[in-house]
Amino acid sequence: MNAIANWFDERTGYRKLVNDALYESIPGGSRWRYVWGSTLVFTFTVQVVTGIFLWMAYSPSSQTAWESVYYIQHEMQFGWLLRGIHHFTAQLMVVLLALHLMQVIIDGAYKAPREVNFWLGLILMQIVLGLSLTGYLLPWHQRGYWATQVATKLAGIIPEAGPAIQRLIVGGPEYGHHTLTRFFAMHAGLLPGLLIVFLVLHIYVFRRHGILAKDPQRAPDATFWPDQILKDAVACLGVLLVVLLLCFWNAPHSMSELRTLAEQDRLGDVLGAEMGAPADPADDYSAARPEWYFLFLFQFLKYFPGPMEFYGAVVIPGAVLGFMFLMPFIGRWKLGHFFNVAYVCILVAGVGLLTFLAIDEDRKNEQHVRAVADADAKADRIVELIRGQAGISAAGARELLRSDPKTHGPKVFAQQCAHCHRFDGHDGTETIPTSPATASDLNKFGTREWIRGFIENPAGPHYFGPTANASIKGEPVATRFTEGEMANWAKENVPKMQQQELDGVVEFLVAQGKRADIDPVNEELAAIGRNFFAKGSDNASACADCHHINVNGEALGEPGGDAPELTGYGSAEWLRDFVLHPGAENHYGQRNAMRPFAGQISDKDFNLVTNWLRHNWYEPKSQAKGQ
Amino acid sequence: MSGKAQRTAARPAAVAVDRSPDDAPQPTRRSFMERVLAILIGGFVTLFPFAAGLAVFADPLRKKASAKGSGRDEDGFLRISASLDSLQANQPERFVVIDDLFDAWNIFPDEPIGAVYLTKTGDTDVRALSATCPHAGCPVGFDREGNLFRCPCHDSSFQPDGEIANPKSPAPRGMDPLVVKIKNGTEIWVKFEKFRGGINDRIQEA
Numbered sequence: 001m002n003a004i005a006n007w008f009d010e011r012t013g014y015r016k017l018v019n020d021a022l023y024e025s026i027p028g029g030s031r032w033r034y035v036w037g038s039t040l041v042f043t044f045t046v047q048v049v050t051g052i053f054l055w056m057a058y059s060p061s062s063q064t065a066w067e068s069v070y071y072i073q074h075e076m077q078f079g080w081l082l083r084g085i086h087h088f089t090a091q092l093m094v095v096l097l098a099l100h101l102m103q104v105i106i107d108g109a110y111k112a113p114r115e116v117n118f119w120l121g122l123i124l125m126q127i128v129l130g131l132s133l134t135g136y137l138l139p140w141h142q143r144g145y146w147a148t149q150v151a152t153k154l155a156g157i158i159p160e161a162g163p164a165i166q167r168l169i170v171g172g173p174e175y176g177h178h179t180l181t182r183f184f185a186m187h188a189g190l191l192p193g194l195l196i197v198f199l200v201l202h203i204y205v206f207r208r209h210g211i212l213a214k215d216p217q218r219a220p221d222a223t224f225w226p227d228q229i230l231k232d233a234v235a236c237l238g239v240l241l242v243v244l245l246l247c248f249w250n251a252p253h254s255m256s257e258l259r260t261l262a263e264q265d266r267l268g269d270v271l272g273a274e275m276g277a278p279a280d281p282a283d284d285y286s287a288a289r290p291e292w293y294f295l296f297l298f299q300f301l302k303y304f305p306g307p308m309e310f311y312g313a314v315v316i317p318g319a320v321l322g323f324m325f326l327m328p329f330i331g332r333w334k335l336g337h338f339f340n341v342a343y344v345c346i347l348v349a350g351v352g353l354l355t356f357l358a359i360d361e362d363r364k365n366e367q368h369v370r371a372v373a374d375a376d377a378k379a380d381r382i383v384e385l386i387r388g389q390a391g392i393s394a395a396g397a398r399e400l401l402r403s404d405p406k407t408h409g410p411k412v413f414a415q416q417c418a419h420c421h422r423f424d425g426h427d428g429t430e431t432i433p434t435s436p437a438t439a440s441d442l443n444k445f446g447t448r449e450w451i452r453g454f455i456e457n458p459a460g461p462h463y464f465g466p467t468a469n470a471s472i473k474g475e476p477v478a479t480r481f482t483e484g485e486m487a488n489w490a491k492e493n494v495p496k497m498q499q500q501e502l503d504g505v506v507e508f509l510v511a512q513g514k515r516a517d518i519d520p521v522n523e524e525l526a527a528i529g530r531n532f533f534a535k536g537s538d539n540a541s542a543c544a545d546c547h548h549i550n551v552n553g554e555a556l557g558e559p560g561g562d563a564p565e566l567t568g569y570g571s572a573e574w575l576r577d578f579v580l581h582p583g584a585e586n587h588y589g590q591r592n593a594m595r596p597f598a599g600q601i602s603d604k605d606f607n608l609v610t611n612w613l614r615h616n617w618y619e620p621k622s623q624a625k626g627q
Numbered sequence: 628m629s630g631k632a633q634r635t636a637a638r639p640a641a642v643a644v645d646r647s648p649d650d651a652p653q654p655t656r657r658s659f660m661e662r663v664l665a666i667l668i669g670g671f672v673t674l675f676p677f678a679a680g681l682a683v684f685a686d687p688l689r690k691k692a693s694a695k696g697s698g699r700d701e702d703g704f705l706r707i708s709a710s711l712d713s714l715q716a717n718q719p720e721r722f723v724v725i726d727d728l729f730d731a732w733n734i735f736p737d738e739p740i741g742a743v744y745l746t747k748t749g750d751t752d753v754r755a756l757s758a759t760c761p762h763a764g765c766p767v768g769f770d771r772e773g774n775l776f777r778c779p780c781h782d783s784s785f786q787p788d789g790e791i792a793n794p795k796s797p798a799p800r801g802m803d804p805l806v807v808k809i810k811n812g813t814e815i816w817v818k819f820e821k822f823r824g825g826i827n828d829r830i831q832e833a
Contacts, residue, residue: 046676053680064732071732077689078682085679226658230665236672391734 022225026211029219030227034211036100038232039239043093044199048192050086055188060180063396065140066278070397073275074268074383084247084272090132092239094293097125098348105327105344108337109212115328117205120198122324127195134187136291140180141276142375146288149175154313175281247272269383277378278397287371296354320347370430381407388618403604409612412605420470420594438470439594445613446513446570452506456494459487470593477593485546486563496539504529505543513570517615564588575610691833696727698737704808704816707745711813714747719769719787721758724819743805743817744769746787755805755817756789762798764824776802799827
């Protein structure tokens, strides 16, 4: 054995290399304060290892990036752990960098003869920040997508070369496949390669000058192995434990719940790193924020109005960092070191303050809080939808989410319907429009509750009431509906109806809508309602006196009357016809203030909003969620 | 600490770098424990990310060969786009098998997932053979003139009933037969399965 080792040593000189590496002298003995550099090397190693394994499952294109990360997070065994380690180690790396930098400056380790190593460290710091920035985009989720947009847009404001730089980074005029391939190549190839080169130089120069002992007389000299290595290993263990703690942060508190999730292969729902909804340029993401360690820059920018932005985004941060390259020279003067220490302390305090302000402003900003909640809901929803159809179609997860009435119906309602209508008092997205409603509130439209409410009080605030604010071609609608025929009929006849007759008419009309989310129709009751609809009673006049309806091939009432036809009332077909041609004779005719939507709304949007109003969307069968 | 003091403190360290294990102090009991702990803890933190990565890397081992698509009936049969009447007696004909295709996160509805040869052997009897060569998985063709199945890759040939024709064929077994079900008089349904190639036994892909 020894002979082989000797043979090998003669040819490679490995023993000297190992000895140099392990038996470096540490004047004054090993200390906990020397561990920061080692933890950074450790975190980088972790990133390389986990990154290469993630690489084996990641697919960089705008139709597969999110999907492949979804697959890692939710489908592959321990994928959530691998992704969680990579994600949270990246965050800790930034924290450790800050600690390492502060220690070097406070201990004066940046001064001669270590100037070059200090500069190498500053370069390494920028490479790590570059890795963070590029890595944040790769999952192609809403947060990363919109936050990175901001970063690349800022590159575009550099005078002269800005637009070209931006286009080169993005790989084209807009974000797409080549943004991902470029960012991925930078994140997994170029930047780690540069980092290794600079790290080797950094460690080489460090070894050349040795450790800067804080207090060489403190204890007998020691060697790197085993004293300092043990301390370094314990520190690295601490880092790893923090990472694992963060991975399990959202874990359910009961063991049995965790076991159930594990059995259902759903640990990825709650463990590991967050996974937002797929990036969608059409879905304005007002919760866009950079990762927390860039929040200070985000906040800083708020103080620079339009034309000054270049200074806030590029010049000042560049100058602040560039100045640090001069620290070794400033440190030569007696007061220079104190100046440097003060500089870095103020810098850290400033970054801390700006970060706090950014978080605090967001917390108080209702719109932001709502946007975050909406983003979280969509993130959960897309997982539900994918599980519902056992996979993602070739069009990708973005398309799947876009065609979901539950999440996208409200948006269409807000854009297309909420100028006049309301949904439970708001515009569908919980925002209350400033101008008053001019049409009915469509929450629960087509349900028993809604129809009953309408019949009992057509002029009520949820029904015809708001039409008093409307106008047709500049002419106020005024009391045309609130004191119209239907309102008068209700005032006069509803009190005279028997309970069963009223229930019956409600049931009869509910049956027309064929809503799938409500209790099945009581046929017996519906028959009573049908009878009243056609003939009324001794005390009350019939619906068919004004309304026409076709039921099972039989016509009740005369077509072409003043009141809207009720065949298929509330059904998808009825809604389509009504919304596209509200002024048709079978609806309200010329009296309807609603504008016709034929040619004004895409089929897709139309289906989204009607299916949303009718609660016609996919819901998973078992509601047993992990949270 | 002033700049001057810094430099003097740093110098001795630069000289003392080169030290061999022989010069090192005699290992004490404490130092031995330190070594063991350093190796154990250092080893653990280094190997942990590897373990997480390997667990994910090994994921394909626990996945089923392929999920079953929506085209299958309750017994796992797929309908082939041929009717009993359209087949000619004793004349193998190739048909594409259509089912949902699963590829990691993707689902592609109604895609070709393989091919079969159907041969009418009686009024209501159909023989189905997988078009995949049992040797190395190449697509087998049917040579009408020679009335033989021929594999284009390694010259295996099979008789119309699927048995090996040329004894020198590298194929270890005959073509893989598939179970056929006739529904509603003329519909042909096949239990489409894939088998491991290159071995004597016919073992379904897990």
